[in-house]
Amino acid sequence: MLVQTDKKDKIAVITVNRPDALNAMNFDVISELTRAITLAVADSDIGVIVLTGAGKKAFVAGADIKVMQKFDKEGAKEFGKLGHTLASAIENSPKPVIAAVNGFALGGGCEIALACHIRIASDNAVFGQPEVKLGLIPGWGGTQRLPRIVGKGIAAELIITGRNIDAEDAYRIGLVSQVVPLDSLIHSAKKIAHLILKNGPNAIASSLDQVNLSAGSSLEEGLEREVQAFADLFETDETREGLKAFVEKRPPEFR
Ligand code: CAA
Numbered sequence: 001m002l003v004q005t006d007k008k009d010k011i012a013v014i015t016v017n018r019p020d021a022l023n024a025m026n027f028d029v030i031s032e033l034t035r036a037i038t039l040a041v042a043d044s045d046i047g048v049i050v051l052t053g054a055g056k057k058a059f060v061a062g063a064d065i066k067v068m069q070k071f072d073k074e075g076a077k078e079f080g081k082l083g084h085t086l087a088s089a090i091e092n093s094p095k096p097v098i099a100a101v102n103g104f105a106l107g108g109g110c111e112i113a114l115a116c117h118i119r120i121a122s123d124n125a126v127f128g129q130p131e132v133k134l135g136l137i138p139g140w141g142g143t144q145r146l147p148r149i150v151g152k153g154i155a156a157e158l159i160i161t162g163r164n165i166d167a168e169d170a171y172r173i174g175l176v177s178q179v180v181p182l183d184s185l186i187h188s189a190k191k192i193a194h195l196i197l198k199n200g201p202n203a204i205a206s207s208l209d210q211v212n213l214s215a216g217s218s219l220e221e222g223l224e225r226e227v228q229a230f231a232d233l234f235e236t237d238e239t240r241e242g243l244k245a246f247v248e249k250r251p252p253e254f255r
Contacts, residue, residue: 003032005040010047011193012040013186015054022061023053025108027082034086041093047201048193049093051116052100056182059101059125060109065134083108083140087115091212094205096196100189101125102182106164111140114149117208119175120189121167122182127175128164148215150175200238200254
């Protein structure tokens with residue numbers, strides 16, 4: 001299996017499992033990963049998804065270069081769109097997706113991590129958009145999501161130099177929110193997941209939606225959408241329970 005899912009305690013750990021090729025993504029990996037994400041999103045027993053790579057060396061070392069070598073323009077467009085579909089499935093998931101980056105996250109691998117809602121890295125992680133070295137540009141969202149996360153100047157520098165950065169630099173520029181030893185990476189991702197799981201699932205989904213929509217709209221439009229979504233929650237049992245539990249000095253019981 002090129003993609004493996006392990007479910008426990010409402011957390012799905014999805015592992016890209018092609019370590020011999022540093023988890024590089026060919027058509028089969030893309031298709032299996034898209035399916036695994038879709039299944040986890042639809043699974044009512046799952047509240048948070050953790051995405052990682054098999055082995056100690058790579059999260060995902062990019063799109064499969066050997067596959068790309070055979071593309072004409074149409075093939076490249078199809079491959080780019082498949083990557084976009086996968087990245088959108090991750091980004092638009094109402095359940096938070098945490099990238100646990102355990103080594104190389106290069107090219108398409110970095111782009112898949114960029115689509116996740118949270119990124120944490122092991123101390124051996126390496127990030128980069130090296131596509132220009134291949135005479136390419138990032139094709140799975142890197143030109144759009146990287147500037148939105150780290151700012152236009154740093155994104156442009158990373159993309160046009162194609163240079164790699166280590167985990168500490170990734171932390172410094174806000175690309176990841178934690179750097180931890182490799183051995184405790186999944187444990188750390190699960191710790192974040194358990195904090196999230198205490199909260200209301202509707203509120204989490206609505207928050208992710210608003211954060212996603214914040215890019216590409218004016219402040220006024222965003223605030224208008226936010227107040228609507230804020231008000232909508234007052235028609236849910238979840239919000240009533242959350243507010244009631246605080247007043248009654250007890251933990252909320254969210255379903
Ligand atoms: N595609 C296909 N195979 C890959 C790969 C990739 N992106 N990355 C690594 N591999 C394969 C290697 O070909 C090698 O396979 P063989 O043993 O069959 O030769 C195996 O994984 C191990 O890799 P290395 O021997 O190269 O390992 P290393 O430790 O010496 O180097 C590395 C590691 C620096 C990550 C190096 O493998 C590398 O530079 N990989 C390519 C990274 C890259 O350019 N990624 C971007 C791809 S383009 C893209 O993703 C486009 C897009 O935006 C969608």
